[in-house]
Amino acid sequence: MTDHFIEDKTTKVTVAVDGTEAQKFDFNDLKSGGFIKQRQKDLFTVRLRCPGGRLSTEKLLEISKIAHKYSKKGVVHFSFRQSLEILYVDYKEFSNVVAELEKIGQKVASCGPRVRVPTACGGCEYNPNGLTDTQKMADMVDKTFFGTPTPHKFKTSFSGCPIDCARTKEMDMGFQGVVDPTWEEESCTGCTxxxxxxKEDAIASDPDTGKPIFDPVKCLFCGDCIRACPTEAWKPKRYGHIVRIGGKHGRHPMEAVEVCSFLPDEKVPDAIKMTIDWYNANGKRGERIGNALKRVGLDNYLKHMEPVFQNTAKAGA
Amino acid sequence: MSDSSIDLRGVMCPINFVKTKLKLEAMNPGEILEVILDSGDPIQNVPKSIKEEGHKIVEVKKEGDFFRLKVQRS
Incomplete structure (x- = not known):
């Protein structure tokens, strides 16, 4: 397996910490800890762990101070997966950086073949389109699964609605929020x-009464009808997630396939755990889950997932 | 029928909503504002936002290419 982060896998370097003790750094340990080798000699990028890309302003202020102290160039970078990276850090100062970050409760992220920091949009907490609490879910995944070893990297994300800003179709496992709309005739005024x-032409208006004619096949379960209805005739019946598996970007992008159309919040941890179990049992070293699914067969995976995905009837059903 | 009226035909999102909001805020609770909106983006978005601000849409009439709404200020 190729590791793009640290090329020299065997080197152990003796580093003086605090000018007195000598400590050995194993570069193999480093890559799991989110230290990414830069072009420049001795300099690394330190990737922080920011699930869902959310940070308290208090923590951000403290991180700024640490970044200012240790970045030789005084710069940070927002990673493509929402985590803050401190650039140009000398590896001889790793212990100090980690210790200072630890003091403010900031963990370092990971690279390599394991469960990565989840990404997420703002979700239902403050985004008007949000249907699920993506931030809460990202936090749960980070706490429960972060760093779990897998055959290759395992990326997860949470989108709160079908606009899918968190790009669940490009994830090893993605969760996209949906709502099942239900309509009550009594409170409907036929306002159209x-x-x-x-936006999907899933609702036509009866030419005489103005009342909705709903087509669940066209529906994306975004909840726009519920939000727009002036009389609450459209109501949310239940909220959940579409689950997608086997997506990736990179040199050979693959689109994830939908494996569950309506998974409630409380089943998400089980779905991830069972998927990681399947991946570890079936995936070859260095093989993303999408390729493992192609080789072993989606049916094999779905059979394994039956206990979690059963009784999760499609929305609109 | 209404205490005030605002014609937002040709006004883009989200300016149409902001104008509605400002107008409503200048009114007294319970008063009715008539809002005229284009179909398409405006009718897709403005009613949702009015509702989310806590106001009540009490009447909706489609008149050709536009909509005439009656909004009760919260």
Whole structure:
């Protein structure tokens, strides 16, 4: 397996810490700890662990001070997976950086073949489109699964709605928020706003009464009808996640396949755990889960997942 | 029927919503504002935002290419 982060896998370097003790650094340990080798001699990027890309301003202030102290160039970079990276850090100062970050409760992220820091959009906490609490889910995944060894990297993300800003179709395992809309005739005034609000043409208006004619096949379960309805005739029946498996970007991008159309929040940890179990049992070293699924077969995976995915009927059903 | 009226035809999102909001804030609770909105983006977005601000949409009429809404200030 090629590791793009640290080329020299055997070198052990003796480093003086605090000018007195000598400590051995194993470069193999470093890569799991989110230290990424730079072009420049002795300099590394330190990737922080920021699930869902969220940080308290208090922590951000403290991180700024540490970054200012240890970055030889005084720069940080926002990684493509929402984590903050301190650039140009001398490896001889790793222990100090980690210790100072530890003091403010900031962990370092990871690279390599393991469960990575989850990414997420803002979610239902403050985004009007949000249907699921993506930030809470990202935090849960980070606490429960971060760093779990897998045959290759394992990336997860949470999008709060079908706009899918967190790009669940490009993840090893992605969760996208959905809502099942339900309609009550009594409170409907036939105003036709829902059919105007629906961007998918899933709601037509009866020419005589103006009342909605719903087509669940066209529906993306975004909840626009529920939000637009002036009289609450459209209501949320239940919220959940579409689960997608086997996506990736990189040199050979693959689109994830939908394996569950409506998974409730409380089943997400099980779904991830069972998927990691399947991946570890079936994936070859250095093989992403998407390729493992192609080789072993999606049916094999779905059979394994039956206990979690059963009774998760499709939305609109 | 309404205490005030605002014609937002030709006004883009989200300026149409901001104008509605400002108008409503200048009114007294319970008063009715008539809002005229284009179909398409405006009718897809403005009613959702009005609702999320806590106001009540009490009447909706489609008139050709536009919508006439009655909004009760919260």
């Amino acid at each position: 706003i829902c059919s105007e609000a629906c």
